[in-house]
Amino acid sequence: xxxxxxxxxxxxxxxxxxxxxxxxxxxxxxxxxxxxxxxxxxxxxxxxxxxxxxxxxxxxxxxxxxxxxxxxxxxxxxxxxxxxxxxxxxxxxxxxxxxxxxxxxxxxxxxxxxxxxxxxxxxxxxxxxxxxxxxxxxxxxxxxxxxxxxxxxxxxxxxxxxxxxxxxxxxxxxxxxxxxxxxxxxxxxxxxxxxxxxxxxxxxxxxxxxxxxxxxxxxxxxxxxxxxxxxxxxxxxxxxxxxxxxxxxxxxxxxxxxxxxxxxxxxxxxxxxxxxxxxxxxxxxxxxxxxxxxxxxxxxxxxxxxxxxxxxxxxxxxxxxxxxxxxxxxxxxxxxxxxxxxxxxxxxxxxxxxxxxxxxxxxxxxxxxxxxxxxxxxxxxxxxxxxxxxxxxxxxxxxxxxxxxxxxxxxx
Numbered sequence: 418x419x420x421x422x423x424x425x426x427x428x429x430x431x432x433x434x435x436x437x438x439x440x441x442x443x444x445x446x447x448x449x450x451x452x453x454x455x456x457x458x459x460x461x462x463x464x465x466x467x468x469x470x471x472x473x474x475x476x477x478x479x480x481x482x483x484x485x486x487x488x489x490x491x492x493x494x495x496x497x498x499x500x501x502x503x504x505x506x507x508x509x510x511x512x513x514x515x516x517x518x519x520x521x522x523x524x525x526x527x528x529x530x531x532x533x534x535x536x537x538x539x540x541x542x543x544x545x546x547x548x549x550x551x552x553x554x555x556x557x558x559x560x561x562x563x564x565x566x567x568x569x570x571x572x573x574x575x576x577x578x579x580x581x582x583x584x585x586x587x588x589x590x591x592x593x594x595x596x597x598x599x600x601x602x603x604x605x606x607x608x609x610x611x612x613x614x615x616x617x618x619x620x621x622x623x624x625x626x627x628x629x630x631x632x633x634x635x636x637x638x639x640x641x642x643x644x645x646x647x648x649x650x651x652x653x654x655x656x657x658x659x660x661x662x663x664x665x666x667x668x669x670x671x672x673x674x675x676x677x678x679x680x681x682x683x684x685x686x687x688x689x690x691x692x693x694x695x696x697x698x699x700x701x702x703x704x705x706x707x708x709x710x711x712x713x714x715x716x717x718x719x720x721x722x723x724x725x726x727x728x729x730x731x732x733x734x735x736x737x738x739x740x741x742x743x744x745x746x747x748x749x750x751x752x753x754x755x756x757x758x759x760x761x762x763x764x765x766x767x768x769x770x771x772x773x774x775x776x777x778x779x780x781x782x783x784x785x786x787x788x789x790x791x792x793x794x795x796x797x798x799x800x801x802x803x804x805x806x807x808x809x810x811x812x813x814x815x816x817x818x819x820x821x822x823x824x825x826x827x828x829x
Contacts (some may be wrong), residue, residue, distance in 0.1 A: 559572070564731075585727070730742065749767045
């Protein structure tokens with residue numbers, strides 16, 4: 418039966434062939450290739466013309482034809498009109514596929530402009546509102562211990578809040594980084610039923626409200642053990658918020674390490690933990706640094722858990738184990754709720770300092786872990802070059818002694 422079926426398929430040209438959706442070579446499009454990245458002069462005209470017509474239409478609707486008002490509404494109507502007019506102009510000279518490509522390009526570009534514009538607006542607005550306080554040196558060096566709401570901006574500052582923030586985030590990083598990355602390594606390199614349980618718990622903790630973390634630390638540590646608010650309690654509360662972010666992002670990064678690197682290490686006789694330490698972690702170094710940055714950005718701006726655990730103080734406190742220790746987010750919250758303009762200016766100045774602090778931590782982290790796997794720092798390159806020179810000298814000495822040994826009477 419099998420032989421007859423094979424002969425039928427070979428001799429019968431009309432026999433059924435396997436069906437496929439792939440086009441034949443002759444059915445492929447032979448037209449010119451479309452460029453979906455650049456813009457021609459006509460396409461640039463469509464873009465500018467659609468934008469100008471949309472703004473004019475929105476202005477007519479808000480000023481003449483419809484009872485509409487508000488700058489935000491004008492922007493929304495103008496953008497919706499721009500999309501419709503742009504699609505109409507492009508469709509006059511292009512096919513449906515190109516219209517879709519151009520529309521998707523405009524939507525993605527608009528999303529990027531909106532995101533970047535929002536970031537610039539936040540930074541510029543914060544710096545503008547806090548400029549009156551930022552120009553005074555005492556704002557960075559003094560505390561509010563001997564200053565009140567009615568005092569001028571030349572008195573008082575946020576030195577105690579800056580120190581408190583650095584101490585609290587240092588405590589949180591010292592706990593969260595090894596614990597978070599260690600947990601991610603356990604989830605990827607060990608696995609098992611307990612690993613699935615840990616991954617489920619970390620996913621659930623990602624959506625944990627910050628006030629719940631503060632209440633947990635307040636009930637377990639402050640009410641149960643220390644009976645006072647402190648920087649240590651605030652650091653532990655920040656750790657609770659940072660841990661799930663670091664675990665989940667580091668887990669994703671470690672999954673991206675190619676499996677053949679592990680197999681090559683095992684093939685050379687290396688153990689599991691030596692492979693993790695010398696192969697997996699260096700390969701994922703840049704991604705792990707990014708996960709730490711994400712966790713730090715989440716923890717350094719938290720206000721609710723710090724409000725319940727650190728307390729509010731106007732004096733400098735460098736002891737995280739005793740007494741209240743305020744941080745920058747909590748200091749901003751305390752400043753901006755005051756009706757006095759000088760206190761509000763101090764609040765925006767503190768927010769600007771917090772932005773600069775986050776940016777500084779980001780730059781330091783990128784400098785430490787931004788290199789690709791295998792890239793050496795200048796110090797490591799100098800050390801490697803020095804080691805190569807020493808090896809070269811040793812080989813030269815060995816080569817110089819070989820003829821002497823061969824010419825000796827005791828040579829074999």
